[in-house]
Amino acid sequence: MKMLKYALVALTALSAISCSKWTDEEKLTYDSQQGLKRSIPMIEMTSADQLTPAQKEHYAKLRAWKQTPHVRGFGWFGGWTAKGTDPQKYLRMLPDSVDIVSLWGTHGDLTEAQKTDLKFFQEVKGGKVLLCWIVSNLGDQLTPKGKNAIDYWVKEKGNGEFLEGVKAYANAICDTIEKYNLDGFDIDYEPYYGGSGNLATAIQAYEQDGETYYYDWKKYPAAAYVGEEADIIDASEDRNIGMYTFVKTLYDRLQPKGRILLFDGEPYKLSAEASKMITFYLYQAYDESTTAAAEAKMRQGSHLDNWEGKTFLTLEFQKYAKTGGFPRYTSSRADIQKLDVGRQIMDYARMILPNGKRIAGIGTYHMELDTEGGNYRFLRQALNAGNRVSATQKEEFQ
DSSP, X not given: OOOOOOOOGGGHHHHXXXXXXXXXXXXXXXXXXXXXXXXXXXXXXXXXXXXXXXXXXXXXXXXXXXXXXXXXXXXXXXXXXOOSSOGGGOSTTSOXXXXXXXXXSOOSOOOHHHHHHHHHHHHTTOOEXXXXXXXXXXXXXXXXTTOOHIIIIXXXXXXTOHHHXXXXXXXXXXXXXXXXXXXXXXXXXXXXXXXOSSSSXXXXXXXXXXXXXXXXXXXSSXXXXXXXXXXXXXXXXXSOHHHHHHHHHHHHHHGGGTOEEEEEEOGGXXXXXXXXXXXXXXXXXXXXXXXXXXXXXXXXTTTSTTTTTTXXXXXXXXXXXXXXXXXXXXXXXXXXXTOSSOHHHHHHHHOBOTTSOBOSEEEEETGGGOOTTSTTHHHHHHHHHHHHHHHHOTTOOO
16 A cells, blocks of 8 residues: 555545544444434444444545545554453444554454454445564464474475475465455564564674674574675575565565555665565654654664655553653653653654655554543544644645
């Protein structure tokens, strides 16, 4: 899903109201659901047929707005069951302003309740839902129980060839995505944060005969590389061709069908060429303490394709949900710095880079924990504020 050209001439009024209307708390019941015996709370809805005419018009406008340039809303969503009375367990209870969700802890085998919830969120609210997990080693999360990953993916599926096994693994992910009509895959790549393996390469150095060699001791098959860029994801054999093969196989399956491929964790390890296959880069800017630090983190990927327009800044709600992000965050904006809580998420949502451009969006890790002061309070308020800024600066998205 590439950034679309700005096309809001006919939707100016819509943009003006969307900033507040689609980021405010949705009502749970409606008084005018014509043809229905009783008002149906959103949490109980199972199909678009249960919407009132007014609601249908509202969500049609919402879906149209989501096709225009704006500050996108994202989140890693954990604990999804689509059952019970807790709204934080449902995709359909997410704020209207949320564009993309990565399912955290869900690897397939969806229940009927989850399938219904997924379809409602996609078709009514225009949301995109992705599979996601940390990719360190070949076969992560999909190797059959009792099987050795290398034996299964390389020997059985890849005819003894490691890269053929990588292709088989990527295709298995795509098969799951297609089976459940999901919208793509979010690659969580964190080799330098404890997630290294035979696909996620964290190089180490050693000296031999006066030369410096770099290698990943977990890589299969064992390989030694020369040069400081051995961990860059690229098609060259002296770089991380394993992860490149994984990315390209996913891209070749997902892109023709309009599906999304995200890269989070350490996207700056992508080569410029490999980055062209990625829809968005997600930076886990959790503990950055200032605006300048957040900008510096993004600039690590300044070599990537459209690095500003495809970049999301994300923050952590597993630890910082009650304070709307890192509690000691310092914003360069005086109005944001005055806030008691929510400075980090508000700063990310309203961030305008020195060249006047905006980033693609913001997101939260364990978004379902955003319950302080109301469901998704911080995410709603930040997207509201960010899109009010974007409505007044029409040329900022590239």
